[in-house]
Amino acid sequence: xxxxxxxxxxxxxxIGELISRYADKIDPGETxxxxxxVAGRLMLSxxxxxxxxxxxxxxxxxxxxxxxxxxxxHFEDLIRFSLGDWIGVQxxxxxxxxxELSIKMSSVTPLAxxxxxxxxxxxxxxxxxxxxxxxxxxxxxxxxPKKVFLARSKIVAHIRNYLQNLGFVEVxxxxxxxxxxxxxxxxxxxxxxxxxxxxxxxxxxxxxLKRLVVGGFEKVFEIGRVFRNEGLSTRHNPExxxxxxxxxxxxxxxxxxxxxxxxxxxxxxxxxxxxVTSNDKxxxxxxxxxxxxxxxxIFESIGEKVNVHEDIDHLRNVAKKYGVIFDESWKQGKLMLxxxxxxxxxxxxxxxxxxxxxxxxxxxxxxxxxxxLLVERFECIIGGKELCNAFxxxxxxxxxxxxxxxxxxxxxxxxxxxxxxDFDYIRALEYGLPPTGGLGIGIDRLVMLLTxxxxxRDVILFPTLKPISLxxxxxxxxxx
RNA sequence: GCGCCUCUAGCUCAAUUGGCAGAGCAACGGACUCUUAAUCCGCAGGUUCUGGGUUCAAGUCCCAGGGGGCGCACCA
Numbered sequence: 001x002x003x004x005x006x007x008x009x010x011x012x013x014x015i016g017e018l019i020s021r022y023a024d025k026i027d028p029g030e031t032x033x034x035x036x037x038v039a040g041r042l043m044l045s046x047x048x049x050x051x052x053x054x055x056x057x058x059x060x061x062x063x064x065x066x067x068x069x070x071x072x073x074h075f076e077d078l079i080r081f082s083l084g085d086w087i088g089v090q091x092x093x094x095x096x097x098x099x100e101l102s103i104k105m106s107s108v109t110p111l112a113x114x115x116x117x118x119x120x121x122x123x124x125x126x127x128x129x130x131x132x133x134x135x136x137x138x139x140x141x142x143x144x145p146k147k148v149f150l151a152r153s154k155i156v157a158h159i160r161n162y163l164q165n166l167g168f169v170e171v172x173x174x175x176x177x178x179x180x181x182x183x184x185x186x187x188x189x190x191x192x193x194x195x196x197x198x199x200x201x202x203x204x205x206x207x208x209l210k211r212l213v214v215g216g217f218e219k220v221f222e223i224g225r226v227f228r229n230e231g232l233s234t235r236h237n238p239e240x241x242x243x244x245x246x247x248x249x250x251x252x253x254x255x256x257x258x259x260x261x262x263x264x265x266x267x268x269x270x271x272x273x274x275x276v277t278s279n280d281k282x283x284x285x286x287x288x289x290x291x292x293x294x295x296x297x298i299f300e301s302i303g304e305k306v307n308v309h310e311d312i313d314h315l316r317n318v319a320k321k322y323g324v325i326f327d328e329s330w331k332q333g334k335l336m337l338x339x340x341x342x343x344x345x346x347x348x349x350x351x352x353x354x355x356x357x358x359x360x361x362x363x364x365x366x367x368x369x370x371x372x373l374l375v376e377r378f379e380c381i382i383g384g385k386e387l388c389n390a391f392x393x394x395x396x397x398x399x400x401x402x403x404x405x406x407x408x409x410x411x412x413x414x415x416x417x418x419x420x421x422d423f424d425y426i427r428a429l430e431y432g433l434p435p436t437g438g439l440g441i442g443i444d445r446l447v448m449l450l451t452x453x454x455x456x457r458d459v460i461l462f463p464t465l466k467p468i469s470l471x472x473x474x475x476x477x478x479x480x
Numbered sequence: 481g482c483g484c485c486u487c488u489a490g491c492u493c494a495a496u497u498g499g500c501a502g503a504g505c506a507a508c509g510g511a512c513u514c515u516u517a518a519u520c521c522g523c524a525g526g527u528u529c530u531g532g533g534u535u536c537a538a539g540u541c542c543c544a545g546g547g548g549g550c551g552c553a554c555c556a
Contacts, residue, residue, distance in 0.1 A: 029514090048519085049512040068513070083506070097514050117490040117506050122517045125491070129548050141491085185555070230555055231481080240556070379556095386556055417555085442556050466547075 009088045009111055012037045016060025022093055022101055031094035031104055038063070038103065039088040039111060041140060044121065047079040054078075056089060056103075059146065064102040065089055072105050083121065084114035084140070128457075135461050145458065151270055152447045152459060156223060158269050159243060159443075162262055168219040168245060173208035175201055175225070181425065182206030182364070184417040185228040188238075201227035206364065206438065209246050210393060211428040213436050221245035223443065234455040235385065238464045241443040250437040251392040252376045256353050259380055259388055259439055260287040263351070263446070270450050277452050278383035281349060289351040289380065294340050297354060301344040308332045308358050308373040315339070329413070333358025333373065350382040357391075363403040363419060365391035382449055388441045395433035401426050 013036045026032060040058035047053075050069040055062050069075045081087060091105040119125035119141035131138040131145070138145050160170065178197075180187035182204030190199050205222045212220050226242045247255070264285045267274045274285040292300075295307045304318050315335040319326050324342045326335060336358050348354070356368060357377040365375035376392035394400050404421040411418035447459040457463040 044517075046515050046518050047512085048515060051513045051515080053515045053518080055516080064516075066514080096516095098516080100514085100516070102514095119490090120492040120505060120517090122505075123492050127487095127491090127548080129487095130491095132548095183556085226556090228555070231553080233553095233555090234550085236555065242556080389556075440556085445556070 005110060005112060006088075009039050009109065010037065011039045011088065014038075014060040015040060015056065015058045015063045018063060018093065018103075019061050019101065022095075026093065026095040026101070028095050028099045029097045031092050034093040035090070036093060036103065037088065037090045039086065042081050042083060042085050042087055045079070045081065045083060050075075052078050053102075056087070057140075059150070064096070064100050065091070065105055065108075066094065066096065066102040067105045067108075073107065077110075078105075078108055081110070082114060084116075084118050086111040086113075129465075132457055132463055132465055148447070148451050148453055148459060149461060151451050154270060155266055155447055155450060156443065158266055159223065159262070162265060163221050163245060166219070166258075168221045168247075169217060171209070171212060171217070171220050171222055172224065173202075173205045173212075173222060175227075177202045179420050179422045179424075181419050181422045183226075183228075184419070186230060186416045188227045188229050203228050204242065204440070205244050206440070207422060207425045209244055210433060210436065210438065211425065213246050213248055214428045214431050214433050218248040218434075219246070232464065234457075235445070237444065237456050237460055240456070240460070243441040243443055244438065246393070246436055246438045248434045248436050251435065252355075252378055252390055252437055255390045255437040255439045256289070256291065256378060257287075259353075259390065259441070260285075260289045260351070262441075263380075263382075263387075266446070267450055276449055278349075278449060279454075281383070283349060283351065283383060285351055285382070289353050291353045291355060291378075293356045294336065294354050295356070297344050297348070298336070298340050301347060304339075306336050306339050308336055308360075308371075329410075331360055333360025337361045345381060345386070346384040348381045348384055350380070350384075352381050353378045354381055359403075362391065363407050364394055364400075366394045366396075367399070385445055385449075386442075387445050387449065388439060390437065390439035393433065393436040393438050395429060395436065397426050397429035400429055 015038055018036065018038070038056065038058065040056045042054055043057045043062060044055040052067040052075070054065045056065045067075060067078060072078070088109040088111055089103055089105050090107045091103040094102050094104045096102050118137065124142040125131055125138055131142070135145075139149070164170070176190070176192070176199040178199060180200035180203045183206065185203040187200040187203050190201060191197070192199055203226055205224060205226070209220055209222060221243060223241065223243045225239050227239050230236060230238060232238070264274050264287050267276055267285045276283050276285060298304065298306045302322065306315060306318055310332060312332055312335070315332055316326065319335055319339055322339060322343050324338045326338060355378045356371070356374045357365070359365075359367060359373055359375045362375040362377050365377045368374035368376050378390055379386050380388035394403070401421070404419060404426070407419040408421050411420060444456050444459050447453070448456060451459065453459050
């Protein structure tokens with residue numbers, strides 16, 4: 001049967017284009033001379049004796065198709081199509097007596113058949129398990145995922161465009177890493193047979209990208225998948241997409257301007273406004289974003305003086321008071337960060353830049369020019385979620401070696417997320433890294449923000465799921 | 481990893497206190513020349529997630545396991 005189906009089909013128009021072109025044209029009952037060829041899935045079918053109405057949907061929209069028996073060969077085939085079958089349609093643009101823009105079919109061609117029923121034609125598919133495991137079904141049975149993923153594509157394309165216009169060069173760096181550096185996270189491990197060597201999947205491209213700046217690439221960025229061996233939640237997927245960019249000769253203050261302009265620009269491009277809705281709250285992404293130090297924000301939130309110069313017992317008392325479980329080895333910096341995350345971060349609607357993190361928790365950021373225990377770092381918080389992380393990059397090889405050694409010490413004491421000493425990276429810094437600013441943006445969370453999506457799984461086409469047992473419903477119904 | 485909730489026909493959902501497992505849509509057969517989730521007639525569709533247990537009787541109650549959701553923890 002399928003050998004009789006065509007191998008290609010030349011359509012002349014996207015459906016969405018026809019809908020907007022003829023929106024205010026053609027009187028009810030009028031048929032035009034405009035002849036089009038379109039293709040898509042037959043989503044609704046209303047045969048009515050010797051006439052036929054249906055709805056044909058492609059990825060730009062849905063349009064009614066109409067046929068009258070004497071005017072269409074093989075009329076009988078039409079009513080035998082199943083909902084979901086792919087068909088090609090040729091005909092004239094018309095408007096029905098009731099005013100519905102339609103295509104008056106003069107020929108119809110089957111392109112592919114579906115063997116499985118799709119969801120309820122009104123409600124689609126609501127079973128989240130099925131929606132994630134068989135995204136192809138979700139995408140054609142439900143409307144909103146299609147919109148979200150088309151928006152995601154636009155967002156990523158626009159980021160590339162925006163950065164390239166600023167003179168940034170897109171690069172690709174290794175995913176198989178001998179040392180998983182550039183972030184605090186537990187890595188995945190894999191194995192290369194020929195080298196008989198274990199590799200880590202990267203947790204961040206950071207160190208490679210800065211090596212490129214050492215090499216003279218003054219503005220670089222990478223949009224790529226990173227992998228962190230952590231739990232799943234509405235905000236976390238073990239593999240996710242990170243944008244990192246590095247620019248020579250700028251500091252973190254310059255990057256705030258780039259960051260807020262980029263985010264506002266994306267919102268404007270996608271939604272025609274800088275106002276987005278997050279958790280039923282309206283948030284305006286219009287620059288400039290607020291800029292506050294972590295110390296200020298903690299004080300505003302709980303009225304306690306928390307900073308890296310305070311007596312450690314005072315910080316421990318504050319931690320206890322707010323239910324922060326801490327380790328005796330933590331110094332002021334780590335305590336401060338944990339207190340901030342527990343008491344302050346999730347209450348920040350933003351958009352806001354949180355500035356000046358403790359050096360203790362930022363091993364790759366450059367020491368603050370005004371405070372030896374802080375670094376020049378900011379995170380951008382919107383809707384209580386961390387969206388971006390950036391700093392003036394540490395470019396002193398001796399300082400970097402020292403801080404990596406401290407990290408390695410922590411790792412030796414059981415901190416699975418601490419870094420190792422990356423001698424290749426330190427050697428690169430010895431060749432000279434110019435003053436550089438680096439910015440990372442979580443693309444998945446950015447898409448969530450811009451599309452008003454609550455769960456990260458709804459912005460990732462195939463989110464990580466538990467494996468399903470052999471007797472499961474998916475196995476049971478497939479491959480007949 | 482811990483806690484709470486959830487799983488019934490291809491899809492969306494019912495099933496009273498533990499008392500014969502149902503409807504709409506889809507599929508299948510038929511009618512219908514302007515429908516809009518078309519309508520009408522007919523037909524068929526089940527390991528109630530799995531395995532145990534209590535009971536005269538379990539979709540319903542109990543135990544264990546699996547999938548999913550939410551919250552916490554970890555993190556971006």
